[in-house]
Amino acid sequence: MDILNAIVALSNFVLVPAIAYGSQLALGALGVTLIYGILRFSNFAHGDTMAFGTMVVVLFTWWFQSMGITLGPLPTALLALPFGIIACAALVIGTDRIVYRFYREQKAKPVILVIVSMGVMFIMNGLVRFIIGPNDQRFADGERFIISARDFKQMTGLHEGLAIKTTQGITVITAVVVVALLFWFLNRTRTGKSMRAYSDNEDLALLSGINPERVVLYTWLIVAALATVAGTLYGLDKTFKPFTYFQLLLPIFAAAIVGGLGSPLGAIAGGFVIAFSEVTITYAWKKVLVYLLPDNLDPEGLVQLLSTDYKFAVSFAILVIVLLFKPTGLFKGKSV
Amino acid sequence: MTNNPYQNDRGNKDRTITKDGGGTMNTATGTDHEMNTENAFLIGDSMTGGYGKTGPDILHDCTIAVNKGEIAVIVGPNGAGKSTAMKATFGMLHLREGSVRLDGQDITDLSPQARVAQGMGFVPQTSNIFTSMTVQENLEMGAFIRTDDFSDTMAQVYDLFPILKDKRYQAAGELSGGQRQQVAVGRALMTRPKVLLLDEPTAGVSPIVMDELFDRIIEVARTGIPILMVEQNARQALEIADKGYVLVQGANAHTGTGKELLADPEVRQSFLGG
Numbered sequence: 001m002d003i004l005n006a007i008v009a010l011s012n013f014v015l016v017p018a019i020a021y022g023s024q025l026a027l028g029a030l031g032v033t034l035i036y037g038i039l040r041f042s043n044f045a046h047g048d049t050m051a052f053g054t055m056v057v058v059l060f061t062w063w064f065q066s067m068g069i070t071l072g073p074l075p076t077a078l079l080a081l082p083f084g085i086i087a088c089a090a091l092v093i094g095t096d097r098i099v100y101r102f103y104r105e106q107k108a109k110p111v112i113l114v115i116v117s118m119g120v121m122f123i124m125n126g127l128v129r130f131i132i133g134p135n136d137q138r139f140a141d142g143e144r145f146i147i148s149a150r151d152f153k154q155m156t157g158l159h160e161g162l163a164i165k166t167t168q169g170i171t172v173i174t175a176v177v178v179v180a181l182l183f184w185f186l187n188r189t190r191t192g193k194s195m196r197a198y199s200d201n202e203d204l205a206l207l208s209g210i211n212p213e214r215v216v217l218y219t220w221l222i223v224a225a226l227a228t229v230a231g232t233l234y235g236l237d238k239t240f241k242p243f244t245y246f247q248l249l250l251p252i253f254a255a256a257i258v259g260g261l262g263s264p265l266g267a268i269a270g271g272f273v274i275a276f277s278e279v280t281i282t283y284a285w286k287k288v289l290v291y292l293l294p295d296n297l298d299p300e301g302l303v304q305l306l307s308t309d310y311k312f313a314v315s316f317a318i319l320v321i322v323l324l325f326k327p328t329g330l331f332k333g334k335s336v
Numbered sequence: 337m338t339n340n341p342y343q344n345d346r347g348n349k350d351r352t353i354t355k356d357g358g359g360t361m362n363t364a365t366g367t368d369h370e371m372n373t374e375n376a377f378l379i380g381d382s383m384t385g386g387y388g389k390t391g392p393d394i395l396h397d398c399t400i401a402v403n404k405g406e407i408a409v410i411v412g413p414n415g416a417g418k419s420t421a422m423k424a425t426f427g428m429l430h431l432r433e434g435s436v437r438l439d440g441q442d443i444t445d446l447s448p449q450a451r452v453a454q455g456m457g458f459v460p461q462t463s464n465i466f467t468s469m470t471v472q473e474n475l476e477m478g479a480f481i482r483t484d485d486f487s488d489t490m491a492q493v494y495d496l497f498p499i500l501k502d503k504r505y506q507a508a509g510e511l512s513g514g515q516r517q518q519v520a521v522g523r524a525l526m527t528r529p530k531v532l533l534l535d536e537p538t539a540g541v542s543p544i545v546m547d548e549l550f551d552r553i554i555e556v557a558r559t560g561i562p563i564l565m566v567e568q569n570a571r572q573a574l575e576i577a578d579k580g581y582v583l584v585q586g587a588n589a590h591t592g593t594g595k596e597l598l599a600d601p602e603v604r605q606s607f608l609g610g
Contacts, residue, residue, distance in 0.1 A: 190476075193469070197477045200466040207460075208523070209452055209481035 006291035008160040012149070013287070018279040019272075020168040020237055023175035026271030027230035028248065029255035030182065030264055031223040033333070037199040037262035038219045039100070041113035046227060046252065048124035051245035053088035053228030054235045055132045057081055058139045065141065073143035075167070077232055084232060089224035095120055096220055104216075121246075128242045137240045140167060160287075167236040178229055179268060182222070186264065191218055199262060247312065251278065254315035258322045260333025269330055274315050282308045376401035376437075377562050378456070378531045380425040383434035387420075393432070394420045395586045402531060402564045406578035407557050409594065411570040411607060417586035418566045419461065419535050425564070426458050426533055427451050439530065453481055457529030461536045461566075464520035467509025471500050474508050474519050478526030486526060493522040496555060514545035518552065525556070532556065534565040550576055570607050574598050582607060 028050060035043040043049075060080030070076050099120060103113055145151075146169050149161025186192040191214075198205040198215045206212065231245060238244070255274045259266025284302035293299075306313065322329060379401035386394040394417050402408035410418045423429050425436050427448045435444045443451055448458070466474050475493060479486040494501040497518040503511060508519050517537050524532060537553065538546040546569065554576055557563050567573030574580050577594030582603055590603050597603045 190480075193473055193476060194480060196469060197466050197473075197480075200468045201463055204460070204463060204466065205477070206449060207452060207458060208477050209449055209527075210477070 002159075002291040005158055005160045006288050008152075008156075008158055008162050009287050009291065012160065012162045014276075014279055014283050016162075016164055016168055018276045020165075020171045021279065022272035022275030023171050024230050024234045024237065024271075025248075025251055025255045025275050026268040027175055027178060027226050027233070028252040029259065029267035029271050030179070031226040031230070032252055032256040033259070033262055033264060033267040034219055034223055034226075036256070038195060038215060039104075039113070041110045041117060042253070042261075043223075044114060044117045044249065045095075045121035045124055046223075047245045047247070047249035048121050048128065048242075049088060049092060049224070050227040050231030050234075050248065051128045051240075051242050052091055052124055053084045053224065054231035054240055054245070055084075055128050055242075056087040057084035057228065057232045058132065058137055058235070058240055060084065061139045061141075071142060073166070075140050075142045075170070075236055077139055077236055078170070081228065081232055084228045085225045088228045089221050091124075092220045092224045093217065096216065125242065125246060132242070134242055137235075139240060140236045142166060165237070167233070171233045171237060174229060174233060178226065182226070182264065185222075195219060250312050250319075251275075251315040254319040257319060257333075258329055260329025260331035263329070263331040263333040266329050266331030266333055273330075274318060277318055278311045278314045281305045281314050282311050377404045378402050378425060378436075378438050378564065380421065380436045381434050383421070383424050383429075383431055383436070385424060385429050385431035385433070387429060389430050391430070393586070395424055395429070397433070398424075398583065398587055399434075400425065400564070400581050400588075402562045402579070404562055405557070405560060407553070407563045407565065407576055408579040408581065409573040409577035410564070410566045410581045410583060411573060411597075412581075412583035412589070413607060416583040418583055420586070421581075421583060422533055422535060422564060422566050426456060452527060452529075455527075455530035457524035457527055457532045457561075459517075459520045459524045459532070459534045459537065461539055465508045465516055465523065467507065469508060470505050471508050471511070471519055471522075472504040474523050475500075475526050478523035481527060489526055489528055492559075493525050496525075496559075497522055497552065512545075513541045514549060517541065517549060521552070521556065525561075529561065531562045531564065534563060536566050536568055538567065538569060546572070571598070 028046065031049075032043060032046050035041065035046070057077050057080045060083045061075075061077045064070070064076050064079060069079065071079055099116060100113070103116055108116075143166050146164045146166055147162065149163040152162045153159075184192075186196055194205070194210045195215050195218060197208065198210055198212060202212075205215075234245075234248070251274050252271075255270035256267050257270070258273050259268065259270030282304065284304040286299050286301070286303045289299050289303055379399070381399055381401075383395050383398050384393055386392050398417070398421050400408065400410060400421055410421055412418050420429065424431060427436070427443070427446055427450075431444060435442055437443065438451070438454055438456065441454075443454060446454065452458070466477060469477070472490075475490050476486075479489065494504075499515055500518055500522055503515065508516060511519065521532075521534065521537065534553070538549050541549065550572060553563060553565070565573065565577075574594040574597050580590075580592060580594045580597040581588060582590040582597060590597060590600060592600065598608070
């Protein structure tokens with residue numbers, strides 16, 4: 001029995017990665033849930049919106065790096081982030097003017113908008129690959145670790161090391177700041193309240209003199225910012241590859257639905273539920289169990305429930321279970 | 337045939353006004369009381385129309401009006417077009433004939449939102465509050481079109497509905513039926529409307545709560561806001577009404593003061609249960 005080493009191993013391989021991944025999913029799911037709550041359709045193009053914003057950030061990062069501008073220990077991408085957000089906002093607002101507004105004026109059913117968003121998804125998908133190519137791109141720079149495994153072992157004298165990557169730290173801090181800003185905006189400002197009012201009761205919002213086009217514009221701006229931040233954080237943590245962002249759509253939607261579509265708080269909770277389930281189910285528990293169990297009970301295999309290749313199956317399974325037993329999600333969102 | 341030139345009917349051969357046996361044209365006897373529609377603050381005048389451009393007519397030459405400082409009530413059997421008539425004055429109906437005037441101004445072609453800006457407050461029958469928002473936020477949203485400081489109006493609303501002040505930080509969706517209606521009326525009052533339209537404010541609340549709501553509505557009217565109201569509970573509504581309209585099949589059937597209608601044997605028999 002070695003509880004201390006077990007906790008460190010668990011933190012290193014499960015808790016820290018899952019918290020970082022959960023923050024990224026939560027930011028992505030917030031964007032999906034805002035679109036669902038206010039524009040009333042599931043935006044399948046969200047993953048590729050993230051990819052587009054991140055791509056612009058990557059390009060600007062390279063440009064800054066070539067000019068020798070860096071942020072020292074922090075990744076240069078943080079400096080490029082505002083430019084990515086502006087470009088992404090221009091893209092989604094342009095898309096809204098050209099595509100979605102037409103269907104809004106026709107009062108098209110949500111299912112039609114979903115299919116339309118799939119079309120938009122393929123176009124954005126192609127656009128990103130056309131500009132930056134389909135391959136992996138690395139753009140993280142600066143200090144790699146806040147604490148490396150070796151330093152941690154030296155500091156504590158434990159067998160197990162705990163590594164916290166700079167990108168993981170930045171992910172969590174950025175996510176907290178962004179979520180705090182978003183909630184402040186939605187709950188405290190007049191525009192934010194009008195967005196919630198529009199999401200709650202469209203007719204009454206119209207009666208109260210709330211301009212729907214304004215609300216839609218602000219929603220896209222916020223969604224562009226959220227998508228770019230989420231995409232950049234994910235890209236810093238792993239790498240940027242357009243196809244991965246398309247695949248991210250599934251856990252993001254699962255997170256939004258598990259939390260309850262249309263509920264920002266639910267999106268955050270859902271993000272962490274999905275991230276923790278994915279990581280715990282695909283983690284080989286042997287190391288932790290060896291520390292916890294008596295010697296004669298040591299597991300022989302890896303004690304890994306599912307190979308990491310199947311991690312999307314986990315979000316799918318959770319999605320199905322939630323839709324079967326609690327269609328409105330954990331935080332009483334709208335049923336799908 | 338006489339020689340009297342005055343008795344020969346040459347020069348007037350129009351038989352339509354010289355029917356044998358005397359004329360049939362009668363003088364109007366009047367309504368025996370003042371109608372004052374020219375002074376009406378809000379009037380939907382001879383409205384004919386239905387939902388959508390192609391929908392069938394629901395209203396047929398229907399007129400409803402409310403004067404300054406009065407409560408006007410629309411009553412009638414189910415499906416008589418009571419709510420429809422009120423929605424027509426608020427611009428939610430396609431009018432083929434007739435006009436709507438507010439304070440002497442023709443507002444027939446304005447959208448509902450524009451009418452709110454002109455000073456009309458409307459409380460729909462259902463979904464009339466933002467359930468996920470707090471009571472205070474509901475009131476703030478009511479004042480959305482105002483750019484000036486509305487804290488004094490909010491204080492007035494809280495004076496009018498003290499229970500809302502206690503619950504101002506609670507989500508409006510968690511309140512009871514009667515309290516929700518108070519939130520709905522309070523929200524509409526936040527624009528400082530010149531006239532208030534209430535669509536069945538007492539629908540689905542218990543009789544005790546209903547009495548309280550009627551008291552509150554009278555209090556709102558006492559602050560000088562004319563109220564046009566559709567009511568299911570005809571008797572109680574007519575008791576507080578300065579003017580009542582009984583609609584049948586989208587047309588005016590009886591019009592009068594609340595007391596007159598309550599005393600009218602025909603109205604009593606048809607709509608008030610004897």
